[in-house]
Every structure is written in C-alpha cells, then in structure tokens.
Amino acid sequence: MLFNSIEISAPFLIAALGALLTERAGVLNIALEGLILIGAFFAYAVSAASGSILLGVAAGCGAAVLLSTVLSLFSLRGGANIFIAGLAANLAAAGIIPLLSERFYGTKGVIKLVTSFKPPRLLADLNTGVSFIDDIFFGHSLFVYGALLLTVITHLFLNNTRAGLRMRAAGISREFLRSRGVCAGHYQWAALLLSGAACGLAGAALSLRLGAFVPNVSGGRGWIALVVVFIGFRRPFGILAGALLFGFAENFTGYLQQVLQGSGSGTWLWSVPYLLTAAAFVGASVIQKRREAGQ
Amino acid sequence: MLSRKPSESLFSVGLAVGAALVCAVGIIAVFSSDPAGALRSFFLGPFANRYAAGNMLNTAGLFIVTGLAAAAAFQTGLFNLGGEGQVYAGAAACTLFLLRFDGLPGPAGIILALLCAAICSAFIAGISGVLKRCFDTDELISSFLFSGALIPVIDYLISGPFRYGAGNLLSTAKIKPAFHLAELLPPSHMNSSFIIALLLLFVFSLLFRRTLPGYEMKIIGLNREFARYGGINVGLYTVTVMMLSGALHGLSGSLFVLGTHHAAISGFTAGMGWNGLAVALIAKTKPVFILPAAFLIAYLEAGARAALLGSDFSLQINMIIQSIIFFFITVTAFKKFSFLRPGKGEHRAL
Numbered sequence: 001m002l003f004n005s006i007e008i009s010a011p012f013l014i015a016a017l018g019a020l021l022t023e024r025a026g027v028l029n030i031a032l033e034g035l036i037l038i039g040a041f042f043a044y045a046v047s048a049a050s051g052s053i054l055l056g057v058a059a060g061c062g063a064a065v066l067l068s069t070v071l072s073l074f075s076l077r078g079g080a081n082i083f084i085a086g087l088a089a090n091l092a093a094a095g096i097i098p099l100l101s102e103r104f105y106g107t108k109g110v111i112k113l114v115t116s117f118k119p120p121r122l123l124a125d126l127n128t129g130v131s132f133i134d135d136i137f138f139g140h141s142l143f144v145y146g147a148l149l150l151t152v153i154t155h156l157f158l159n160n161t162r163a164g165l166r167m168r169a170a171g172i173s174r175e176f177l178r179s180r181g182v183c184a185g186h187y188q189w190a191a192l193l194l195s196g197a198a199c200g201l202a203g204a205a206l207s208l209r210l211g212a213f214v215p216n217v218s219g220g221r222g223w224i225a226l227v228v229v230f231i232g233f234r235r236p237f238g239i240l241a242g243a244l245l246f247g248f249a250e251n252f253t254g255y256l257q258q259v260l261q262g263s264g265s266g267t268w269l270w271s272v273p274y275l276l277t278a279a280a281f282v283g284a285s286v287i288q289k290r291r292e293a294g295q
Numbered sequence: 296m297l298s299r300k301p302s303e304s305l306f307s308v309g310l311a312v313g314a315a316l317v318c319a320v321g322i323i324a325v326f327s328s329d330p331a332g333a334l335r336s337f338f339l340g341p342f343a344n345r346y347a348a349g350n351m352l353n354t355a356g357l358f359i360v361t362g363l364a365a366a367a368a369f370q371t372g373l374f375n376l377g378g379e380g381q382v383y384a385g386a387a388a389c390t391l392f393l394l395r396f397d398g399l400p401g402p403a404g405i406i407l408a409l410l411c412a413a414i415c416s417a418f419i420a421g422i423s424g425v426l427k428r429c430f431d432t433d434e435l436i437s438s439f440l441f442s443g444a445l446i447p448v449i450d451y452l453i454s455g456p457f458r459y460g461a462g463n464l465l466s467t468a469k470i471k472p473a474f475h476l477a478e479l480l481p482p483s484h485m486n487s488s489f490i491i492a493l494l495l496l497f498v499f500s501l502l503f504r505r506t507l508p509g510y511e512m513k514i515i516g517l518n519r520e521f522a523r524y525g526g527i528n529v530g531l532y533t534v535t536v537m538m539l540s541g542a543l544h545g546l547s548g549s550l551f552v553l554g555t556h557h558a559a560i561s562g563f564t565a566g567m568g569w570n571g572l573a574v575a576l577i578a579k580t581k582p583v584f585i586l587p588a589a590f591l592i593a594y595l596e597a598g599a600r601a602a603l604l605g606s607d608f609s610l611q612i613n614m615i616i617q618s619i620i621f622f623f624i625t626v627t628a629f630k631k632f633s634f635l636r637p638g639k640g641e642h643r644a645l
Contacts, residue, residue: 007454030435030436040479041579046570066379070622074622074623074626078623078625078626079625079626079627080622080623080625080626080629081625082622083374083435084576084625085621085622085625087376087569087572087618087621088617088618088619088620088621088622089618089622090618091569091614091615091617091618092614092615092618092622094617095612095613095614096613096615098611099322099326099608099611099615102608103326189643220443222445223436223439223440226436227436227440230433233365234402234408252456258614266449267447267451267454267455268447268448268449268451269447269452270447271443271444271445271446271447272444274441274443274444275440275442277440277553278437278440278441278444281432281436281437281440282430282437285426285430285431285432285433286430286432287325288430288431289429289430289431
C-alpha cells in the first residue's frame with residue numbers, strides 16, 4: 001500500500017514541480033494534462049520501438065517540450081491568452097494521440113507491445129528489516145528518486161540562484177525586471193519549456209510503469225498536478241506533501257474500484273479523483289484566504 | 296483578454312479560421328482513403344441536401360446557446376471551463392424530469408424541464424462562483440474539476456439505473472412525443488430549438504450591450520479592482536454570472552434532448568461546451584457575432600463528420616479544429632522576438 005502510493009505520486013510530483021515554475025513565473029501552464037498524455041504516448045512508443053527506456057523517456061520529454069514550445073510561441077510571442085492557449089494544447093493532445101495511435105498501431109485503444117519495459121528499480125537490495133521503512137525508502141523506480149531529486153533542485157533553484165529569483169520576479173512584475181534590464185519573457189519561456197519537459201517525464205513514468213499505453217492515461221492527473229501546486233502553497237516541499245497525499249488517494253480509489261467493480265457498478269468512481277482534487281483545491285484556497293486575512 | 300481593436304480581432308479571427316481549415320483539410324487528406332471525395336464532402340457535405348443542412352442549422356442553434364454561456368462569463372472576466380459537464384447535466388436533468396413527470400401537458404412539461412435543467416446547471420456553476428466570491432478559489436480550475444467529477448456520475452446514471460433497452464446504445468428511455476419540440480425541416484433534426492436560440496441571442500445581446508448590468512459586467516471584466524472601487528458589487532456579479540453561464544449551458548443540453556434525441560445518451564453532448572467556448576472567442580466582445588461564429592463552428596463540425604463518414608474520427612478532428620482555433624483566436628500579433636514588450640503581464644485582464 002505504502003510502496004505503491006509512493007510510486008503513484010511520482011508523476012504528480014514531477015508534473016507539479018514543472019507547473020510550479022510556470023506559476024511562479026506568472027504564466028500558469030494549464031496544459032499539463034495534454035503534455036503528460038503526449039509524453040506518455042511517445043515515451044512508450046519509442047521505448048518499445050528502440051528497446052531503450054532512456055530513448056523513450058527522451059522522446060516523451062522531447063514531444064512534450066515541442067508542444068509546450070508551441071504553447072509559449074502563441075502565448076509569449078503571439079500575445080495569446082495563456083489559458084486559452086493551454087486549453088488548445090490539451091485539446092490538441094487529446095485529438096492527435098488517437099489519430100497517431102490508429103495510424104501506427106491500428107487501434108485507438110490500449111497499445112501493449114510484446115516486449116515489456118519496466119523502469120529500473122534502485123536500492124532494491126537494501127533493507128533495514130522494518131518493512132515500513134523499507135517500503136518508504138528502498139526499491140522504488142528511478143522516477144521516484146528522480147522526482148525527489150528534482151524537488152530539492154527546484155527548491156534550490158527558486159531560492160538560491162539568480163535565475164530562480166528572476167523567474168519569481170517575472171511572475172510579480174515584468175516592469176521591475178525590465179527596469180533592471182532583464183527580460184522577463186526569457187524566464188517565462190524557460191519556465192514553460194521546463195514544465196513541458198517535466199510533464200513529458202511524468203507521462204513517461206506513467207506509461208512505463210503500466211508497461212502499456214492506455215488511452216487517456218493521464219485521466220485528470222494533469223489537473224491534479226496543477227492543483228497540487230496550490231495545495232503545496234507554491235513551494236517545492238509543500239508540493240512533495242501534496243503529491244504524496246494524492247498518491248495515497250489514488251491508490252485507495254484504485255482499491256475501492258477493484259472492490260466495487262466486483263459488485264457491478266463502476267463508472268461513477270471515475271469522478272472520485274476529480275472530487276478529491278476539487279475538495280483539496282477549495283480547502284487550500286480557504287486556508288490561503290485565512291492567512292491573508294490574518295496578515 | 297479579448298482584443299478590443301477591430302483590426303486585431305479581424306487578424307486573429309482570420310488567422311484562426313484559416314489555420315483551422317488548413318489543418319482540417321490536411322488531416323482529412325491524410326486519414327481518408329479517398330482524399331478528393333472526402334475533401335469535397337468536407338466543404339460541400341453540410342449543404343448537400345436538406346437533411347445535412349438542417350442538421351447543421353440545428354447544431355448551430357445549440358452552439359449559439361453554449362456560445363452565449365461562455366460569452367457571459369468572458370464579458371465579466373470569468374472562465375467557466377465546466378461547460379462540458381454543465382451541458383451534460385442539463386440534458387440529463389431534463390430527460391429524467393420528463394421521464395418522472397410524464398403526465399404533464401406538453402408545453403408545461405417542456406417549460407418546466409427547461410427550467411429544471413437551467414436550475415440544475417446554474418447550481419453546479421454557481422458553486423464555483425460562490426467559492427470565488429468567498430475564498431478567491433480560481434473558478435477556472437474549480438469549474439473544470441466539478442465538471443470532470445460530474446460527467447462519470449451522469450454516465451453512470453444513463454448506463455445504470457436509468458438505462459433503457461439492452462442494445463449497444465447506452466441510453467435512457469425516450470421522452471413522450473408530447474414533449475418533443477416541433478420539427479422545422481423534416482427529415483433533418485432541425486427543430487424549434489433554433490428559434491429559441493435566436494430569441495435567447497437577441498435577449499442576451501441586449502442585456503450584455505444595452506443595460507446597466509451588462510455594462511457593469513463589462514467593467515468588472517476590464518478591471519475587477521476598479522469595478523469594486525466604483526461601487527459595483529463584484530462578488531454578487533461573480534456568483535450570478537457563473538450561474539447564468541451554467542443555466543445557459545443547461546438550457547442548451549436540454550434543448551438538445553427536447554429537439555433532437557428525445558433521450559439522454561451516454562456522452563452525446565461531448566464537445567458542446569468546448570465548441571461554445573470557441574464560438575464566444577470568435578465572436579470576441581460583440582454578442583451579435585455569436586450568430587456567424589456558431590454557424591462557422593457548426594459548419595466545420597458538420598464538414599468533418601461528412602468527410603469521415605464511416606470512420607469514427609469526427610470527434611478527434613473536431614478536437615483538433617477547436618484546438619487550432621483556441622491557439623490562434625486570442626493572438627494579437629506575432630511579433631519579433633523582443634521579449635521586452637511592456638504591459639503584457641496582466642494575463643487575465645480583458
């Protein structure tokens with residue numbers, strides 16, 4: 001239970017860290033859902049075709065970065081509204097993937113190729129003998145440790161580097177940066193591209209973990225990741241906690257689904273992740289409001 | 296958010312529509328076994344006969360209503376991304392109401408069912424409005440999440456407790472013929488919901504452009520702080536406009552049921568909410584333009600459907616067309632890579 005929950009939260013964490021950069025830079029990327037979907041598809045397709053997980057992950061990231069480049073091109077260079085352009089990116093991904101899937105694999109449904117790929121597990125030999133601690137720390141996939149590393153890096157980047165400071169400043173006042181001779185657009189551009197890469201990675205983590213590409217594999221996870229940013233109060237370690245929370249929630253929902261599917265009713269359970277996310281989002285905004293009122 | 300300069304509007308609308316057409320043609324050419332025939336069907340199919348033209352008009356009527364729903368929110372600077380769920384909820388509420396109270400006389404049943412759908416969807420969207428009013432909860436995210444949570448529940452209701460018939464089609468029972476809206480162009484689906492849509496368009500164009508509430512909505516859309524400073528009750532407008540937007544979405548879903556399908560079918564309103572958003576974005580700030588915009592979107596949709604008759608990609612093609620329109624429609628101008636443009640930091644201001 002614990003082990004799986006941590007595995008499940010890795011994609012949330014990675015995608016949310018990317019979204020955090022865009023939120024701090026003032027160009028909140030709401031296209032996470034589509035970017036994750038694109039990343040998942042290309043990561044699976046390429047790793048299945050080439051036999052290399054590394055290539056697959058690179059392809060997933062590359063494809064997602066490409067889509068986020070389009071997004072930034074329209075929003076930053078074309079002056080388009082970032083939310084409408086973000087919606088466009090989501091719709092584009094949801095429309096293109098079934099077409100590609102049909103074209104290359106002859107199905108709009110689940111793609112499962114013969115060879116199965118599992119991301120490597122790390123520290124699997126270590127154990128302390130206490131299963132609770134072992135479950136938390138050892139034997140997870142590369143993506144889990146990668147996500148933790150990214151959390152630390154994001155924290156250090158935002159708080160301890162000049163570029164991080166400027167990225168945050170871009171979200172507060174473009175004019176201020178301009179007056180300092182710094183171009184805010186460059187930092188917003190970078191934030192959007194990094195969030196694309198993060199989503200590609202998150203998508204790769206999703207489809208490689210499943211060992212198959214399932215249509216709509218993102219299933220609202222992009223929106224959950226977006227909300228995790230706010231639940232974590234826009235801080236990397238807060239996001240870590242939020243992602244873990246949703247990892248547990250999703251694991252529990254999956255368990256419920258298995259139990260209830262046996263009894264013959266299932267579809268309404270798809271609404272549980274959205275409901276939980278909505279509740280958490282509202283809760284976070286209430287707390288935020290209280291804090292502001294307290295100050 | 297929406298450009299107010301006529302030249303810029305024309306630029307982005309032209310760009311968006313042009314790009315969408317090019318893209319649709321490209322996809323159809325690639326994915327069809329008979330590209331020339333498919334392209335002819337794409338452009339001429341919607342006008343090929345009475346049936347196709349009537350169906351296109353019918354869809355356009357529904358898009359007018361969802362377009363109004365989106366436009367109401369945009370005018371006030373709000374994003375209602377829950378259209379998909381609200382339309383679906385309205386359709387389901389209307390159907391279930393008429394199945395439950397099937398003894399009502401025709402007109403009374405229709406009016407009560409429309410009301411029921413509007414109230415139901417207004418309530419759903421209203422929650423986002425209230426949360427925004429009380430806790431500053433971003434309505435863009437909350438409305439989408441509520442809609443996402445709602446759709447599986449409605450799917451479940453249609454395919455589970457209220458399912459009728461054992462065929463492949465997941466559908467409720469049909470409502471009584473007394474509640475059907477009058478057909479205008481048989482054999483097509485065109486019905487009097489189109490006239491209702493035109494009436495709604497007329498009333499709301501007046502409301503948005505010629506009344507004090509409409510003016511105050513616009514001021515809020517331009518600058519919330521300024522509106523508050525000017526003594527406008529911004530919170531009240533936030534809630535009521537979200538409810539109005541939801542109500543219009545619900546109306547459109549119920550008109551779809553009353554006029555076209557006479558039952559709620561699993562997933563049958565998919566895309567209507569996004570299409571409404573596209574219509575409102577093309578119309579920009581002038582409600583009158585919702586009429587041609589709705590026709591345009593309905594034409595593109597009907598064309599894609601005609602071109603790919605037999606293959607089931609019309610939903611995907613429509614999504615891609617929508618996405619192209621969304622990408623281009625708020626573009627003001629493609630400028631050179633000088634990131635130093637001032638005054639573009641405020642992304643949510645109109």
